[in-house]
Amino acid sequence: MANYRIRKYEDKDCEVVKDIFAVGIREHIPAGFVYTLKQPRLHLTLMCVLCLLFLSSRSFMLSILAVALLLAGLRQVSDYIYSTYVEATLKDDLLDINKTYMKSKGSCFWVAESNDHVVAMVAAVPSKGEPGALELKRMSVRKNYRGQGIAKALCRTVLDFARANGYKAVVLETSHVQYDAQKLYESIGYKKIRQFVLPMLVAKIINFSILTYRYDFPRN
Template sequence: MASIQIRRYRDADTKAVKDIFTMGISEHIPSSFMHLLKQPPTQMVLMCVFCALMTSSKSFLLPILAVTLLLAGARQFVVYMFNCYIDTSLKKDLDNISGTYMDKKDSCFWVAEVDGQVVGTVACLPNEDAPACLELKRMSVLRSYRGMGIAKTLCQTVADFTRDRGFAAVILFTSVVQTDAQKLYEHMGYQKIRQFVVPELAAKITNFTLFEYRLDLQKDKKSE
């Protein structure tokens, strides 16, 4: 059995943390593309283009080619959205992890290490809109190390840290396409308290929904 250690972030972990974050976010591109295809406006556009070209050209080839190009363009649009989010995150808190999480009160960043290799991350910091809560962020575990209980341990680390500092709850945000994350958080006792579409135009077009979860620490007993 591999030896798993949860420890606080060190500056030498920067590259590993960024790589884990980038790979973890990129994994959701296929499911986000499928989410886009399931939206009624997307299906309507594809159907209208196909029918219009089928009627005007009297040929299967042109409409099929057009729909194929539209699908390829839609996938590139999803890739672009994710790349923008990754770039923004790498330039913000992940470019200065120590300054954002380690040097401030009631904030921290942890890594999961297996046999000397960083394989998972999680962080927390005060939430501006919920002063009584800390927000769990940057949860990610390398795919090849999942199923070992690392994510659960990282979640519990944040809960213990939050409780020790006297906060009432942990909150977090996850997306409609992160179904495995939703199952994990619900298994850990989090309750879904609201959902909303990301306000950016691209997210509205794709109906990209976020879920807010809350873990009430007054009900979360260590003995459970």
């Protein structure tokens, strides 16, 4: 088990917190691309492209090359989607963490330290879509420190904060390719309440979906 402590965010944590977030999100790019390659719609599209190119060029090698280039382009699109999300978030709630989380009522931001180094983070803010619920956000743990109980401890910290501040539930969203995160939340007691595909055209083509989880506190 890792030797760590959880504390509230301080201004000195700003840059390392942003780095942990950005690196953590970009780690999902390979898994997201593999998921895309498994989609039947993509298989059908590639077969149609291959057939059309072969019929027009009469060159099987040229057709295969064109499909390979199409896949390479798709990988670049995947990179762009994740990178755009990172950039948007860094300009949104992570631009001024104190203002967004530490100075707002019912919100908070925590980091986990190990050997005096910040290695993980999590945030909480009142949910806009679920009245009376707290939303867990920005959960991320450095790769070398995973599997040591830090993520579960951060989740418990959010639950304790929600309970102490009178929230009736905690909600969160995660992507369909964040398999370890899903297992973690379910092991703690979160229940999946819905799943939806993002409205963007590219997301619809690759079936990129978001899962919403909810943890309800027992009623007295």
